[in-house]
Amino acid sequence: xxxxxxxxxxxxxxxxxxxxxxxxxxxxxxxxxxxxxxxxxxxxxxxxxxxxxxxxxxxxxxxxxxxxxxxxxxxxxxxxxxxxxxxxxxxxxxxxxxxxxxxxxxxxxxxxxxxxxxxxxxxxxxxxxxxxxxxxxxxxxxxxxxxxxxxxxxxxxxxxxxxxxxxxxxxxxxxxxxxxxxxxxxxxxxxxxxxxxxxxxxxxxxxxxxxxxxxxxxxxxxxxxxxxxxxxxxxxxxxxxxxxxxxxxxxxxx
Amino acid sequence: xxxxxxxxxxxxxxxxxxxxxxxxxxxxxxxxxxxxxxxxxxxxxxxxxxxxxxxxxxxxxxxxxxxxxxxxxxxxxxxxxxxxxxxxxxxxxxxxxxxxxxxxxxxxxxxxxxxxxxxxxxxxxxxxxxxxxxxxxxxxxxxxxxxxxxxxxxxxxxxxxxxxxxxxxxxxxxxxxxxxxxxxxxxxxxxxxxxxxxxxxxxxxxxxxxxxxxxxxxxxxxxxxxxxxxxxxxxxxxxxxxxxxxxxxxxxxxxxxxxxxxxxxxxxxxxxxxxxxxxxxxxxxxxxxxxxxxxxxxxxxxxxxxxxxxxxxxxxxxxxxxxxxxxxxxxxxxxxx
Numbered sequence: 172x173x174x175x176x177x178x179x180x181x182x183x184x185x186x187x188x189x190x191x192x193x194x195x196x197x198x199x200x201x202x203x204x205x206x207x208x209x210x211x212x213x214x215x216x217x218x219x220x221x222x223x224x225x226x227x228x229x230x231x232x233x234x235x236x237x238x239x240x241x242x243x244x245x246x247x248x249x250x251x252x253x254x255x256x257x258x259x260x261x262x263x264x265x266x267x268x269x270x271x272x273x274x275x276x277x278x279x280x281x282x283x284x285x286x287x288x289x290x291x292x293x294x295x296x297x298x299x300x301x302x303x304x305x306x307x308x309x310x311x312x313x314x315x316x317x318x319x320x321x322x323x324x325x326x327x328x329x330x331x332x333x334x335x336x337x338x339x340x341x342x343x344x345x346x347x348x349x350x351x352x353x354x355x356x357x358x359x360x361x362x363x364x365x366x367x368x369x370x371x372x373x374x375x376x377x378x379x380x381x382x383x384x385x386x387x388x389x390x391x392x393x394x395x396x397x398x399x400x401x402x403x404x405x406x407x408x409x410x411x412x413x414x415x416x417x418x419x420x421x422x423x424x425x
Numbered sequence: 426x427x428x429x430x431x432x433x434x435x436x437x438x439x440x441x442x443x444x445x446x447x448x449x450x451x452x453x454x455x456x457x458x459x460x461x462x463x464x465x466x467x468x469x470x471x472x473x474x475x476x477x478x479x480x481x482x483x484x485x486x487x488x489x490x491x492x493x494x495x496x497x498x499x500x501x502x503x504x505x506x507x508x509x510x511x512x513x514x515x516x517x518x519x520x521x522x523x524x525x526x527x528x529x530x531x532x533x534x535x536x537x538x539x540x541x542x543x544x545x546x547x548x549x550x551x552x553x554x555x556x557x558x559x560x561x562x563x564x565x566x567x568x569x570x571x572x573x574x575x576x577x578x579x580x581x582x583x584x585x586x587x588x589x590x591x592x593x594x595x596x597x598x599x600x601x602x603x604x605x606x607x608x609x610x611x612x613x614x615x616x617x618x619x620x621x622x623x624x625x626x627x628x629x630x631x632x633x634x635x636x637x638x639x640x641x642x643x644x645x646x647x648x649x650x651x652x653x654x655x656x657x658x659x660x661x662x663x664x665x666x667x668x669x670x671x672x673x674x675x676x677x678x679x680x681x682x683x684x685x686x687x688x689x690x691x692x693x694x695x696x697x698x699x700x701x702x703x704x705x706x707x708x709x710x711x712x713x714x715x716x717x718x719x720x721x722x723x724x725x726x727x728x729x730x731x732x733x734x735x736x737x738x739x740x741x742x743x744x745x746x747x748x749x750x751x752x753x754x755x756x757x758x759x760x761x762x
Contacts, residue, residue, distance in 0.1 A: 184569045185569075220657060222656055242656055242661050243659040246657060246658055246659025249657075251654065251657035251658075253651070253653070253654055253657075256651070258650075260511070260516075260649055260699070260704035261703070261704055262704050262705065266646065266705060271658065273644075273658045273660060274658060274659025278641070279640045280643065281643045281707065322658075
């Protein structure tokens with residue numbers, strides 16, 4: 172299945188953020204969305220999630236228009252992993268993950284034993300089953316990001332969309348989340364994530380989409396599109412490239 | 426139900442039972458536990474109770490309706506507070522956040538100003554609460570903003586201030602000897618004039634609103650997430666929010682119409698209940714209902730027994746609520762980002 176945006180004009184009622192955007196994400200593939208702050212990454216993300224209607228153009232999911240799906244149908248196909256946040260109420264980790272099952276029940280239903288089994292399975296998958304009874308408010312930032320990933324997977328979606336999943340995580344947890352992103356693609360999910368670090372895109376993505384001032388400045392396979400010239404143009408700053416003997420590349424800012 | 430919720434539910438139930446017993450036994454005509462037991466056993470078995478008929482009269486005719494309505498009003502305000510705190514993702518929100526109380530207050534003082542009957546005044550208060558919240562919702566919804574919840578709360582504050590000015594205007598125009606004391610007494614909250622015929626107009630809307638909220642209990646959990654997350658999880662948040670606000674407003678307006686403005690219950694009780702049984706609305710709603718009913722029964726018993734004249738309920742709940750709120754503010758703000 173393919174999640175795609177066609178000639179999108181994105182933005183809010185009072186202003187346009189980006190124009191003429193075409194983007195496509197296939198299942199089994201990881202797409203990284205890169206660009207400076209204010210360039211429209213989050214707006215594009217929300218438009219592809221169906222949380223924000225495009226001002227013109229169309230988002231399609233397979234052969235259907237995303238706008239024609241009910242919120243419940245949409246949630247069974249696309250899951251959203253927001254940046255982790257401080258929750259207002261101290262729900263247990265299990266309750267947070269079970270919220271991922273919402274779209275699989277009806278308006279008045281509560282989580283079933285099948286839902287609980289799925290929650291237990293995804294908690295196991297991310298190695299956080301021991302946190303099941305802990306309040307979500309009392310665990311670390313890295314653990315919260317994994318809980319939100321587990322919640323997304325509990326939706327049993329085809330696509331997972333992550334908003335800066337590595338921001339505000341320590342180095343070890345960044346690596347953990349990047350590995351999980353690869354694992355999601357390996358299990359057949361289409362993954363879209365935004366990041367401020369081109370190295371994270373290098374590490375986890377198949378393709379990159381470069382967005383500046385609401386316009387696409389480049390798109391393509393990660394090894395081809397992420398180079399010194401492209402990134403200097405994207406961020407408007409000088410960038411140094413580091414190569415190792417196996418031909419891998421990393422970028423240093425400044 | 427999870428095992429860990431049982432102690433909390435037991436505490437909440439114990440508070441309600443204690444409140445019921447005290448409210449039925451304590452007063453100008455004290456009823457002993459044995460007498461109360463005899464009256465209730467007599468009613469249950471159908472035999473004539475072995476207690477003086479005066480005791481039976483005090484329990485069923487004098488205190489019964491007041492006890493029932495105190496339990497209902499306390500439960501209703503606490504449930505509405507729970508729902509609004511979840512919906513607005515803020516544990517410091519109370520049921521009158523969208524103007525239900527100020528709308529009901531304006532309706533009631535208008536009813537008193539026009540010298541209407543008790544039922545007409547209650548109807549005015551009920552409709553006033555519903556209209557105020559509907560107005561807040563329509564105006565708040567018309568403002569296109571990124572954070573619809575914040576706009577709704579701010580609109581509630583603004584409309585509440587306007588309605589407060591309206592109440593002030595009517596009080597200013599009112600007859601200072603007949604109407605003004607009645608208005609003041611009503612605005613401070615009281616169950617002194619409750620009779621058996623008040624139970625149905627109070628109980629039916631409270632039951633309807635509570636049942637709707639109970640049916641939506643799992644959705645209420647998800648609705649306490651940021652709006653975009655709840656939508657991404659598959660909830661149509663707009664219509665659900667209307668349903669929850671309508672249910673909570675129905676419950677609040679019915680209480681305010683019967684008992685006047687009683688603050689603090691809807692703010693304080695949900696918080697205590699949350700510490701007892703956790704934030705899951707499936708247990709939180711029953712726990713707040715038990716606790717809220719018990720709390721208002723205790724307050725109302727104090728109100729009619731501590732002095733020769735009845736103390737308005739709103740004053741007592743404020744005396745209890747203010748120190749609690751300050752403590753809450755100090756402890757909750759630590760966990761806010």
